[in-house]
Amino acid sequence: MSDPFACAGDVRLKPGREASVVRRHPWVYRGALAGPVPGSMGPVRVVAAGGRPLGIGLPGGSGRSLALRMLAFGEEPWDAATLRGRLLAAARLRERLGLEADAFRLVHAEGDDLPGLVIDRYSTTAVCQVFERAWEPFLPLISDVLGGDLGLAGVLVRSGDTTGEAPAALRGSVPDGEVVVREEPLRFPVDLVRGQKTGFFLDQRENRRRVATVARGARLLNLFSYSGGFAVAALVGGAERALNVDASEAALALARRAYELNALPVRDADFVVGDAFRVARALVAAEERFDFVVVDPPAFVKRKSDIGAGLRGYKDINLHAIQLVRSGGLLLTCSCSALVDELQFGRVLADAAADARRRLSVLERRGAGPDHPVSVQCPESTHLKAWLCTVN
Numbered sequence: 001m002s003d004p005f006a007c008a009g010d011v012r013l014k015p016g017r018e019a020s021v022v023r024r025h026p027w028v029y030r031g032a033l034a035g036p037v038p039g040s041m042g043p044v045r046v047v048a049a050g051g052r053p054l055g056i057g058l059p060g061g062s063g064r065s066l067a068l069r070m071l072a073f074g075e076e077p078w079d080a081a082t083l084r085g086r087l088l089a090a091a092r093l094r095e096r097l098g099l100e101a102d103a104f105r106l107v108h109a110e111g112d113d114l115p116g117l118v119i120d121r122y123s124t125t126a127v128c129q130v131f132e133r134a135w136e137p138f139l140p141l142i143s144d145v146l147g148g149d150l151g152l153a154g155v156l157v158r159s160g161d162t163t164g165e166a167p168a169a170l171r172g173s174v175p176d177g178e179v180v181v182r183e184e185p186l187r188f189p190v191d192l193v194r195g196q197k198t199g200f201f202l203d204q205r206e207n208r209r210r211v212a213t214v215a216r217g218a219r220l221l222n223l224f225s226y227s228g229g230f231a232v233a234a235l236v237g238g239a240e241r242a243l244n245v246d247a248s249e250a251a252l253a254l255a256r257r258a259y260e261l262n263a264l265p266v267r268d269a270d271f272v273v274g275d276a277f278r279v280a281r282a283l284v285a286a287e288e289r290f291d292f293v294v295v296d297p298p299a300f301v302k303r304k305s306d307i308g309a310g311l312r313g314y315k316d317i318n319l320h321a322i323q324l325v326r327s328g329g330l331l332l333t334c335s336c337s338a339l340v341d342e343l344q345f346g347r348v349l350a351d352a353a354a355d356a357r358r359r360l361s362v363l364e365r366r367g368a369g370p371d372h373p374v375s376v377q378c379p380e381s382t383h384l385k386a387w388l389c390t391v392n
């Protein structure tokens with residue numbers, strides 16, 4: 001088998017285009033390259049126009065404009081020991097964080113110096129997700145570290161695009177039923193085969209915990225509920241009732257199961273399969289009010305061209321959500337679009353509040369938990385905004 005670490009050749013940058021790489025920004029855009037990327041999938045040496053070595057890059061293909069993701073900078077090595085060292089460092093970091101959960105993000109791509117690679121841990125199974133096909137030749141070594149050094153029983157791989165493709169087992173076998181994970185004191189069922197993302201929205205763990213602390217006695221509306229994480233956290237935290245809305249029947253089946261696992265009563269009326277926009281509009285028309293509304297839609301802006309329609313989507317759903325919060329109640333509103341920054345998100349909320357003729361105040365600007373580190377050199381890779389607000 002060929003050595004996956006062997007460099008396929010050199011890529012030269014255009015004059016004056018090396019500054020961001022020198023500052024350790026992990027992304028190199030096609031427009032910065034003086035010539036084509038050699039080879040097919042192997043790493044390449046990246047050099048400045050004058051010949052100065054800038055590091056080792058992995059060819060990209062996922063984003064139309066992203067040409068390389070930097071694996072090493074300057075003269076740093078990119079070899080099996082480096083890859084193993086970074087995986088183990090990522091695992092040690094999670095141990096130190098005291099997450100009180102057996103499901104967490106073990107490797108967060110750019111934030112763990114492994115750009116384009118995500119590894120989520122669900123109890124004794126790891127699920128790898130590669131956002132560049134060029135990671136594939138490294139998977140056997142990654143699987144050895146996860147199974148050997150970290151002692152995980154199963155290692156699965158899903159492609160970056162999780163629409164439909166079943167995961168493959170690199171170690172152990174693909175589970176044919178649910179895996180139950182704990183986020184103390186909660187339990188959640190995870191479908192590692194058909195579930196969304198790698199199976200669960202691990203990035204919302206600390207926000208679920210926060211919701212539990214402010215939900216006592218509340219009637220909660222959980223829009224875009226997936227497997228009911230926010231509702232379960234709120235109910236275990238003392239909420240009176242929660243209504244879950246999601247377009248996916250499979251997601252709501254998982255939500256019911258999550259209620260069972262946490263000894264919560266399962267009432268059919270609390271699980272509505274439907275379009276959250278329509279359901280929210282109907283609730284507004286029926287003059288319903290809730291003490292707490294959670295809005296956690298899928299990413300409406302996946303590429304730059306989505307921005308106009310995506311921002312309108314965020315405004316619409318937040319307008320309905322704000323209308324549904326009783327005066328003095330709470331709103332947790334989220335956006336997982338990395339291409340929508342805090343400033344834009346704030347403007348959308350201001351527009352929605354103005355249209356609803358309500359006062360909206362942000363109490364906490366929250367995001368993903370600490371198992372999702374973000375490199376300061378690459379703030380564009382920040383994805384989740386989860387703002388806890390009060391509505392008057």
Ligand SMILES: C[S@@+](CC[C@H](N)C(=O)[O-])C[C@H]1O[C@@H](n2cnc3c(N)ncnc32)[C@H](O)[C@@H]1O
Nearest residue numbers: 201224225226229246247248275276296297298
């Ligand atoms: C970001 S996830 C929600 C994660 C969830 N809050 C959690 O903590 O696990 C977005 C969810 O929106 C659902 N969805 C997508 N479009 C929808 C729509 N138009 N109406 C209702 N749900 C939708 C998806 O099925 C998915 O479960």
